[in-house]
Amino acid sequence: MHILLVDDEKELVSTLAERLGYRGIDAHWAATPNDAISMLSDQNYDIAVLDVQMPDMNGFELKEQMEVICPELKFIFMTGHGSEECYYEGCSHTGEAFYLVKPVEIDRLIEKLNKVMLDGGKR
Amino acid sequence: MKHTAQEIIDQYGPAYFGRMGASISHDIKNCLAIMNENAGLMSDHLMMAQKGVPPDIDRFSGIVQRIEKQITRADDIVKSFNKFSHSMDKPEQQIDLDEAVGLALNLGARIIANKSITVTHTRAADKLYVNGSFFFLLFLIWSILEKITENLASGTVLNISSMEDENKQVCLSFQCEQPFASDFGLQSSGQTLDLFQAKMVLGDQHNRADLIFGN
Numbered sequence: 001m002h003i004l005l006v007d008d009e010k011e012l013v014s015t016l017a018e019r020l021g022y023r024g025i026d027a028h029w030a031a032t033p034n035d036a037i038s039m040l041s042d043q044n045y046d047i048a049v050l051d052v053q054m055p056d057m058n059g060f061e062l063k064e065q066m067e068v069i070c071p072e073l074k075f076i077f078m079t080g081h082g083s084e085e086c087y088y089e090g091c092s093h094t095g096e097a098f099y100l101v102k103p104v105e106i107d108r109l110i111e112k113l114n115k116v117m118l119d120g121g122k123r
Numbered sequence: 124m125k126h127t128a129q130e131i132i133d134q135y136g137p138a139y140f141g142r143m144g145a146s147i148s149h150d151i152k153n154c155l156a157i158m159n160e161n162a163g164l165m166s167d168h169l170m171m172a173q174k175g176v177p178p179d180i181d182r183f184s185g186i187v188q189r190i191e192k193q194i195t196r197a198d199d200i201v202k203s204f205n206k207f208s209h210s211m212d213k214p215e216q217q218i219d220l221d222e223a224v225g226l227a228l229n230l231g232a233r234i235i236a237n238k239s240i241t242v243t244h245t246r247a248a249d250k251l252y253v254n255g256s257f258f259f260l261l262f263l264i265w266s267i268l269e270k271i272t273e274n275l276a277s278g279t280v281l282n283i284s285s286m287e288d289e290n291k292q293v294c295l296s297f298q299c300e301q302p303f304a305s306d307f308g309l310q311s312s313g314q315t316l317d318l319f320q321a322k323m324v325l326g327d328q329h330n331r332a333d334l335i336f337g338n
Binding site: 008019053054058104 | 158
């Protein structure tokens with residue numbers, strides 16, 4: 001499983017990527033949407049885990065751009081916002097099963113990653 | 124028509140307080156998420172040590188430093204929010220203008236960052252004070268800032284500087300290289316300006332707006 005983690009909180013995604021690596025999941029990270037798009041152009045990923053609120057473009061806008069480059073890519077959103085509005089917006093884009101609120105428990109993230117791989121990214 | 128402070132607080136206060144509260148809770152959650160991951164990483168390393176992998180002391184030290192950094196960050200955020208929460212305690216007080224600008228920027232830091240706009244703050248050489256409601260001053264500064272940055276391009280730098288103008292009136296100047304789209308027709312700002320007997324003066328090039336207190 002190849003994962004791309006995107007969040008403007010660099011210390012969060014870098015640590016999360018390292019911890020996923022210890023669990024046998026190949027995870028890379030980007031701290032800006034533009035870096036994520038560049039990385040996606042260079043390498044294949046199965047799932048992108050995107051923060052919702054980021055400078056330059058939000059996670060939903062980034063998803064749309066990433067889908068153009070890699071239509072097969074699947075998505076999980078994670079957010080520190082956690083509001084109802086954000087929650088439902090997340091649902092309408094990816095399905096309720098693929099939305100996580102920070103702080104994210106790593107076992108729960110792995111459970112979601114496995115579910116997304118099995119369900120093909122659609123609820 | 125003049126509006127009372129209570130009328131304005133009833134109309135706009137909850138929305139402003141809620142917006143800042145939501146933004147701050149987002150930032151605190153990020154701090155908690157980073158602490159959570161680093162505590163988890165430490166736990167991972169301890170488990171590896173139990174399985175015979177020699178512990179890397181420098182690595183542990185780095186993890187602890189990252190957690191400490193987030194504790195300091197979260198503490199600063201909570202201090203700002205606490206100060207904000209107490210800004211409604213007194214209907215009128217003497218307010219350090221630069222302290223108010225600093226707090227308004229801290230509270231809205233994430234919202235501004237999400238617009239990819241950099242806001243710098245140039246403090247006056249000597250302390251400048253205005254009299255009025257601290258909460259309304261924060262609301263006024265934020266309303267102007269939000270209106271100015273509404274249509275600014277990503278990467279723009281906006282400077283806020285406090286000064287005394289040529290008439291010795293206390294002034295907050297908002298300046299950037301490109302023109303603001305807004306003419307400051309914001310109703311809430313207009314009403315709040317009355318509370319400080321203040322006025323907005325927009326420069327000819329529309330890239331400078333001065334908030335002048337105490338006509």
